[in-house]
Amino acid sequence: MFVIVGTGAGGGILARELAKNDVPVTILEKGPYIESKDAFNYYDKYSEDVDLLTTTCIGGATIVSMANMVRALDNELHEYGIDLTDAYDYVEDLVGVHQLDDSHIGKGTQAFLDAGHELGLETMKMPKAIREEECIQCGKCAFGCPVDAKFSGKDFVDEAVEAGATLICDADVKEVLSENGKVTGVVYIKDGKEETLEAEKVILSAGAIGSTLILRKSGIDHVGEEIFFDPFVSVGGYLKDVKFNTEVQMAGLVIGENFVLSPHFSSFIRANIPDDTVTDSDILSIMVKTRDECRGYVDENGDVVKINTINDIRWLAEGVATAGFILERAGVDPTTIGSTVYRGAHPGGTAPIGKIVDSNLETSIENLFVCDASVLPVSPGKPPILTILAIAKRLADYLKKE
Numbered sequence: 571m572f573v574i575v576g577t578g579a580g581g582g583i584l585a586r587e588l589a590k591n592d593v594p595v596t597i598l599e600k601g602p603y604i605e606s607k608d609a610f611n612y613y614d615k616y617s618e619d620v621d622l623l624t625t626t627c628i629g630g631a632t633i634v635s636m637a638n639m640v641r642a643l644d645n646e647l648h649e650y651g652i653d654l655t656d657a658y659d660y661v662e663d664l665v666g667v668h669q670l671d672d673s674h675i676g677k678g679t680q681a682f683l684d685a686g687h688e689l690g691l692e693t694m695k696m697p698k699a700i701r702e703e704e705c706i707q708c709g710k711c712a713f714g715c716p717v718d719a720k721f722s723g724k725d726f727v728d729e730a731v732e733a734g735a736t737l738i739c740d741a742d743v744k745e746v747l748s749e750n751g752k753v754t755g756v757v758y759i760k761d762g763k764e765e766t767l768e769a770e771k772v773i774l775s776a777g778a779i780g781s782t783l784i785l786r787k788s789g790i791d792h793v794g795e796e797i798f799f800d801p802f803v804s805v806g807g808y809l810k811d812v813k814f815n816t817e818v819q820m821a822g823l824v825i826g827e828n829f830v831l832s833p834h835f836s837s838f839i840r841a842n843i844p845d846d847t848v849t850d851s852d853i854l855s856i857m858v859k860t861r862d863e864c865r866g867y868v869d870e871n872g873d874v875v876k877i878n879t880i881n882d883i884r885w886l887a888e889g890v891a892t893a894g895f896i897l898e899r900a901g902v903d904p905t906t907i908g909s910t911v912y913r914g915a916h917p918g919g920t921a922p923i924g925k926i927v928d929s930n931l932e933t934s935i936e937n938l939f940v941c942d943a944s945v946l947p948v949s950p951g952k953p954p955i956l957t958i959l960a961i962a963k964r965l966a967d968y969l970k971k972e
């Protein structure tokens with residue numbers, strides 16, 4: 571029996587690929603099984619001191635994602651002998667990655683794209699996994715899709731179960747058991763009771779923090795001593811009647827050397843403007859997301875401590891300045907431009923390839939693997955789901971061969 575822990579970007583596709591190839595799989599998920607439209611009720615804060623969100627439910631953070639799908643870390647992973655080219659082709663086809671049809675590009679997004687082009691920046695429509703024929707353009711991807719029009723890890727779990735996998739929800743995995751350096755099972759809590767499940771192989775896909783805690787409890791040292799989290803702020807201001815708040819979000823992309831920019835509505839921007847007549851429909855804002863250095867750690871309680879380096883701050887400043895130029899060129903009143911507070915988007919790098927896992931994602935305990943954002947060796951500084959899906963597909967192929 572293969573046990574997969576977690577159903578987000580790493581766990582969902584892995585369960586699908588194994589179950590569809592007749593591998594006996596049990597999936598343990600800490601959160602409940604829910605409908606996508608209810609996902610906003612399951613937001614969880616990773617940490618008290620750092621603004622870093624996830625969702626604890628079926629599909630993990632993918633269920634509230636914007637379905638942005640960008641290839642990343644090609645060169646960095648090559649250094650570890652990992653070539654994801656075929657896996658990327660496979661997963662892009664599987665989730666239907668494409669740039670949205672113009673019918674789904676709103677006025678605010680178009681203003682962002684035009685301004686980016688005019689300024690000579692590398693500007694394009696965002697590759698996404700959204701089905702236009704079902705999408706109602708409500709701008710609420712981050713709440714959980716009300717009409718199931720976008721990819722989430724839940725789709726893969728449903729397919730895995732259909733192919734014969736067993737899914738146990740509300741199961742909080744605490745520890746992986748091993749004897750003589752080899753996996754024997756997992757311990758989890760369900761309905762307040764401790765349960766043990768025997769396993770031939772265990773794959774942890776509980777996310778950068780969840781997998782860290784389980785690995786530590788299972789006897790793996792030096793986990794969570796580094797972390798990146800792809801910091802971001804939103805920068806925006808007043809553009810009368812742009813109605814950007816109801817467009818498909820993050821449908822445009824500007825790629826800088828150390829940052830990416832994407833049009834993204836934030837109601838915090840309106841709160842910055844001291845004019846009561848300004849409403850949400852008068853705001854155009856841009857998410858500025860940077861890569862960050864792997865400085866920080868997960869403490870013994872699972873709280874994230876993030877250390878900002880001078881490079882982190884420099885890259886953020888470059889991104890914010892560029893966003894300001896785009897907003898002004900797009901017609902936003904420059905005297906109203908402000909920013910949200912600094913937050914984290916994508917925690918990872920806590921069990922990196924080359925240190926905690928090998929290039930097949932196996933730990934020093936035989937048959938204990940990690941397959942989620944934890945294993946990324948450095949920050950992608952870009953949406954990481956596609957890379958995690960590709961890494962998981964590659965692992966599924968390896969495990970099937972074994």
Ligand SMILES: Cc1cc2nc3c(=O)[nH]c(=O)nc-3n(C[C@H](O)[C@H](O)[C@H](O)COP(=O)(O)OP(=O)(O)OC[C@H]3O[C@@H](n4cnc5c(N)ncnc54)[C@H](O)[C@@H]3O)c2cc1C
Binds near residue numbers: 578598
């Ligand atoms: C609002 C929002 C929007 C985002 N949009 C995008 C986007 O458009 N594109 C993109 O690439 N990235 C996006 N991200 C980031 C992306 O969703 C995450 O980086 C990615 O899902 C991480 O994958 P993962 O497999 O590491 O963890 P997750 O997807 O978080 O999955 C971890 C799973 O493990 C479960 N779990 C945790 N602990 C335990 C335990 N002890 N026992 C059992 N189960 C456990 C969790 O409930 C969860 O299901 C977004 C994130 C957020 C919060």
